[in-house]
Amino acid sequence: xxxxxxxxxxxxxxxxxxxxxxxxxxxxxxxxxxxxxxxxxxxxxxxxxxxxxxxxxxxxxxxxxxxxxxxxxxxxxxxxxxxxxxxxxxxxxxxxxxxxxxxxxxxxxxxxxxxxxxxxxxxxxxxxxxxxxxxxxxxxxxxxxxxxxxxxxxxxxxxxxxxxxxxxxxxxxxxxxxxxxxxxxxxxxxxxxxxxxxxxxxxxxxxxxxxxxxxxxxxxxxxxxxxxxxxxxxxxxxxxxxxxxxxxxxxxxxxxxxxxxxxxxxxxxxxxxxxxxxxxxxxxxxxxxxxxxxxxxxxxxxxxxxxxxxxxxxxxxxxxxxxxxxxxxxxxxxxxxxxxxxxxxx
Numbered sequence: 001x002x003x004x005x006x007x008x009x010x011x012x013x014x015x016x017x018x019x020x021x022x023x024x025x026x027x028x029x030x031x032x033x034x035x036x037x038x039x040x041x042x043x044x045x046x047x048x049x050x051x052x053x054x055x056x057x058x059x060x061x062x063x064x065x066x067x068x069x070x071x072x073x074x075x076x077x078x079x080x081x082x083x084x085x086x087x088x089x090x091x092x093x094x095x096x097x098x099x100x101x102x103x104x105x106x107x108x109x110x111x112x113x114x115x116x117x118x119x120x121x122x123x124x125x126x127x128x129x130x131x132x133x134x135x136x137x138x139x140x141x142x143x144x145x146x147x148x149x150x151x152x153x154x155x156x157x158x159x160x161x162x163x164x165x166x167x168x169x170x171x172x173x174x175x176x177x178x179x180x181x182x183x184x185x186x187x188x189x190x191x192x193x194x195x196x197x198x199x200x201x202x203x204x205x206x207x208x209x210x211x212x213x214x215x216x217x218x219x220x221x222x223x224x225x226x227x228x229x230x231x232x233x234x235x236x237x238x239x240x241x242x243x244x245x246x247x248x249x250x251x252x253x254x255x256x257x258x259x260x261x262x263x264x265x266x267x268x269x270x271x272x273x274x275x276x277x278x279x280x281x282x283x284x285x286x287x288x289x290x291x292x293x294x295x296x297x298x299x300x301x302x303x304x305x306x307x308x309x310x311x312x313x314x315x316x317x318x319x320x321x322x323x324x325x326x327x328x329x330x331x332x333x334x335x336x337x338x339x340x341x342x343x344x345x346x
Contacts, residue, residue, distance in 0.1 A: 005179040006193035007090050007097045007171045011036075015187035017244045017310065017328050023190065025088040025096075027103070028052045032140055034088070034164075036190065038335075039240035039324070040143030041158035043086065044068055044077055044104045046136035053082055053105055066104045066157055067122030068141075072243075074113045075134055078122045079106040081157075086164055088192070097192050098170040101162055109134040144183070145238070146337060147220035149211050160216040166339050168192055181216060184345075185241070186334040194338055202336050202345035203293045205286050209342070218337075221344040222287035223323060227256060228280060234288060235321030239329050246309035247324040248276060251316040256280070258314050276300050276312035284323065286346065294346035296332055306331040 012022040012033050020035040027050065034043070047055060055063070063080035070077075081102035088097045111132035112124035144165040149158035160166050165183045168176050171193065182194040191198045210217030223237035225248075233250050250256050257280050263273040276282075278301035285295040298305040300312050309326045329335075336345030 004195055005171055005174070005176055006191050006195045006198055007088075007095060008189060008191050009088050009097070010091055010189040011187075015330065017331075020242050020327070021189075023088055024093070025086060027084055027086050034140065034142040035242070036185070037141065037143045037240070037242035038145040038185065039148070039238060039242040040068075040070075040141075041145050041148050042068065042104060042143050042162040043101055043164050044106055044139060044141040046106045046109075046139035047079065048137045049140065050082075050084075050103075050105055053084070055080055055082070055105060055107060064102070065122065066102075067120075068104060068157070069112075069115055069117050069120065071117075074111050074115065074130075075132070076110050076112045076115055076120075076122065076124055077104065077106045077139065078108050079104050081105075085169075088164075095172055097168050097172075099164045099167045100169050101164050101167050104157070106136060106139050109136060109139065143242075145240070146218055146339070147207075147210055147236075147238075149217075159212055160210075160214050160339065165190070165192055166216055180338070181340055182336065182338040184334055184336045185330065187330050194336065194340075199336060199338075199345065202334075204336075204338070204343040204345045205293050207342040207344055216339040218339065218342040224285050224288040225321070225323060226283045226289070227254070229283070232289065233321035235318075235323070237284070237286065237322070238324045239327075239333075239335050240324045241327040241330070243324065243326045244310040244328060246312045246326045247315045247317075247322070248282070248312055249315050249318060249320070249322040251320075253321060256314045274314050276314055280312075282312070284325075286344075294333065296329075307333075 009023045012024050022033045066081045067078045082105050084103045086099050110124050110129045112129050114128035180194040184191040207218040220236035224234045257277040258274045280300045283297035285292040307328045333346050
C-alpha cells in the first residue's frame with residue numbers, strides 16, 4: 001500500500017481571488033498555461049492552438065463528437081475528442097507529470113443564450129445564436145472537478161476518464177503504478193497523487209457514488225448550512241476555483257435574506273440580480289452539524305474574513321440546498337480529493 005508517488009505543480013502566478021489559478025505545461029511540445037477549474041471537468045483547447053492535430057472531413061469521423069456549454073458566458077464549444085498526452089510542469093520544467101485524456105479540440109464556438117444543456121446535444125437551435133467575439137485561438141480551459149456529471153446537468157462528458165488530474169500515466173519518467181489517484185489543492189498549488197505525507201493533516205468526509213459505474217466517479221461532498229443561526233439546510237457543496245463569488249440555494253426548504261440590484265453582468269444577462277443581504281450570518285458544516293469534520297462561518301460582506309466570497313448570490317437551480325463556495329474558500333482550507341476511496345478532505 002505504499003502509494004509514494006506524487007508531484008507538486010506550483011501555480012503559475014500568485015493565487016488571487018481575481019483569477020482562476022493556473023499551472024504550466026505543454027501538449028505536443030507546445031507550451032500552455034492551463035486554468036485549474038474545480039467547477040467543471042475536461043480539457044478544452046481551440047483547434048488553431050494544436051496545429052499538429054489534423055481534423056478534417058477525411059479523418060474527423062474517427063473521433064467522438066463533443067461539446068461543452070459554459071452557463072456563465074452562454075458559449076457553446078463543439079469539436080472532437082482527441083486522445084492526447086498532456087504534460088504538467090513541477091517547480092521546473094524538468095519535473096513533470098504526463099496525463100492521457102480525450103481533449104475537446106474545439107472547431108466552432110457560438111454564443112447561444114437559449115441553449116438547453118439537458119437536451120441540446122451540442123447544437124444551438126436555429127435563430128438562438130447571437131454575435132460573439134469568441135475566438136478559437138483564445139480557448140484553453142481545464143476542468144479538474146468531480147461529481148459534476150449528475151443526471152440532467154447536461155455535463156455528459158464530465159467523467160473521471162476526461163479529468164486531467166485523475167489520469168496521470170508518468171511522473172518524472174516513471175510509470176505511475178504506485179500512484180494513489182487524487183489531488184490536493186491549496187493557494188500554493190496542486191499535488192497530483194496522494195501520499196502519507198501530503199495527506200497527514202487531512203480530515204476526511206466519505207463521498208457517495210457518482211453518476212456512472214466508473215469506480216473513480218464520486219458525488220459532490222455533503223454539507224449543511226444555517227442562516228442567522230436558524231435552519232439546517234442539508235445538501236451538497238462544490239468548492240469551485242473557477243469563480244470568486246458564492247452561489248447558495250436554500251429552496252425548497254426556506255428563503256435567504258436578499259436584495260435586488262441592477263445586474264453588473266452585460267447583456268444578455270437579466271437586467272436585475274439578487275444578492276444575499278450584507279451582515280447575514282452563514283454557517284457551514286461538512287458533512288453536517290452533527291458529525292462536523294470541517295466548517296466555517298462568517299457575516300456576508302465582512303472584509304476581515306479571509307474566505308469571504310466576492311458576493312453571495314441566492315440561486316434556485318437544483319432540486320435542493322446547495323453551496324458553491326467559490327475559490328476564496330482556499331484562503332482558509334487546503335482541499336483534497338481521494339478518487340480511490342471516495343473521500344473529500346480538508
